[in-house]
Amino acid sequence: MRTLPTMLRKELLETWRTYRFLILAVVFLIFALMSPLIAKLTPDIMKMSFGKSLGIQLPKPTSVDSWTQFYKNIGQMGIFVVAIMFSGTMSQELGKGTLVNLVTKGLPRWVVVCSKYISLLLQWVVILTASFLVTWGYTAYYFPDHKTPHIFLGFLPLLVFGMFFLAVILFGSTLARNSYSGLLFTILVMGVLYLVNLFKAAQNYNPVTLIGDNMAITQGTKTLVKIAPGMAVAVAAAVLLVIGAVAVLNRQKL
Amino acid sequence: MNNNWQLLIKYLPIFIPIIILELALMITALIHVLRHPHYRFGNKVLWIIIVVVFQIIGPIVYFAFGRGDDSRG
Numbered sequence: 001m002r003t004l005p006t007m008l009r010k011e012l013l014e015t016w017r018t019y020r021f022l023i024l025a026v027v028f029l030i031f032a033l034m035s036p037l038i039a040k041l042t043p044d045i046m047k048m049s050f051g052k053s054l055g056i057q058l059p060k061p062t063s064v065d066s067w068t069q070f071y072k073n074i075g076q077m078g079i080f081v082v083a084i085m086f087s088g089t090m091s092q093e094l095g096k097g098t099l100v101n102l103v104t105k106g107l108p109r110w111v112v113v114c115s116k117y118i119s120l121l122l123q124w125v126v127i128l129t130a131s132f133l134v135t136w137g138y139t140a141y142y143f144p145d146h147k148t149p150h151i152f153l154g155f156l157p158l159l160v161f162g163m164f165f166l167a168v169i170l171f172g173s174t175l176a177r178n179s180y181s182g183l184l185f186t187i188l189v190m191g192v193l194y195l196v197n198l199f200k201a202a203q204n205y206n207p208v209t210l211i212g213d214n215m216a217i218t219q220g221t222k223t224l225v226k227i228a229p230g231m232a233v234a235v236a237a238a239v240l241l242v243i244g245a246v247a248v249l250n251r252q253k254l
Numbered sequence: 255m256n257n258n259w260q261l262l263i264k265y266l267p268i269f270i271p272i273i274i275l276e277l278a279l280m281i282t283a284l285i286h287v288l289r290h291p292h293y294r295f296g297n298k299v300l301w302i303i304i305v306v307v308f309q310i311i312g313p314i315v316y317f318a319f320g321r322g323d324d325s326r327g
Contacts, residue, residue: 019282019317026279030272030310037268044261084318138268 003107015119020085025127027081031073032131036138039065042252050105063143067154068215070135074128074158075211081164082124083186086169088179089116090245095177100254110246117170117242126160147219154218157210157227164234167241174245191195207234262284276309292322 015021042065043058092111093099101111132155139148148154165186172185193208203209209230216222255321267303283305301320305312 019286022282023279023314023317026275027310027314030275033268033275037265037272040265041261081314084314141267165279 001034003111004115007107007111008118011115011119012118012122015123016041017151021123021127024082024085024123025130027129028074028083028127029079029134031078032070033072033138035069036066036111038069038141040142061143063139064144064215064219066135066139066143067148067151067218070132071154071158071211071214074131079161079211082165082168083183086120087173087183088178088185089120090170090173090249091176091179094174094252094254097254103254109249113170113174113242113246113249117166117245120166121163124166125159128159128162130228149220150218152223154214156224157217157231158214160231161207161210163238164210164241167238167245171241171245171248174248200221205229205233207237210234279310279313280305283316286321287316290322293320294322296320 039061043061046058069125099112103112136151168189169182169186172178172189173182175185176182190208193206196202197206197208197212204227207230209227212220213227217227284302287298287301287305293301296304301316304320305316308315
């Protein structure tokens with residue numbers, strides 16, 4: 001049990017030295033800064049490009065537009081960058097054989113998987129919370145209205161989705177021999193989930209709903225209870241995937 | 255033109271951190287490109303151009319795909 005904190009420290013050090021944490025933090029912060037900016041500037045850009053020929057009166061941007069941008073950026077581009085950055089987390093070590101020494105000296109394999117998962121989760125929570133706070137601050141400053149009452153409730157599903165998504169990445173990375181096939185696995189899973197989302201009956205159970213319904217919850221048109229099944233499925237799937245990753249690694253030749 | 259300046263000044267609190275973050279990312283990547291002359295593909299000049307010209311995307315592509323094995327240097 002004492003090996004887990006040690007391995008966790010190794011993982012955190014690794015993510016720092018390989019610049020993964022830095023890149024993700026910068027990218028997410030830029031997304032967070034862009035969201036209120038794009039929301040504010042869209043009408044101006046339209047006016048500049050169309051001039052007076054634009055007949056309709058454009059509605060003034062509100063905090064709703066700002067948060068819509070935020071969830072669109074993070075939910076599409078953001079998680080893709082996360083997948084690219086972390087797809088090699090296990091497969092690189094398997095490919096290079098850096099785990100051989102540790103495991104033959106008696107390091108349990110589940111410690112490897114768990115330390116990696118905890119380090120991924122920590123990074124996700126820190127980076128996402130930071131970018132959320134940035135968008136929150138700027139949105140409150142530039143859009144002082146009350147159209148988005150449930151900001152925290154809308155944010156919670158995104159955090160939970162990370163639990164699921166990182167478990168998918170870790171499992172795919174454990175299966176794969178290089179980071180590209182790990183990435184492919186993650187993309188396939190997301191593709192399947194988006195396909196499942198076409199069926200209305202399954203929507204509230206689908207983890208994808210956690211990155212799709214944030215705006216509805218933030219505005220108060222949908223309650224968090226409605227997507228609670230999706231959250232439960234996401235958490236359960238995350239636990240199963242981590243256990244699965246341990247099982248796969250146990251059979252894997254290092 | 256006057257209008258654009260007004261916009262720029264009005265949103266300076268957003269522009270400044272964005273520019274700082276982009277520059278920080280670019281400089282980190284640039285230093286890494288110069289210090290580690292082994293790449294998975296491409297050469298030094300190619301990566302310098304990519305990192306400097308393509309803001310945000312360039313450094314990400316470099317760290318994700320272009321960076322060579324650290325153990326080799």
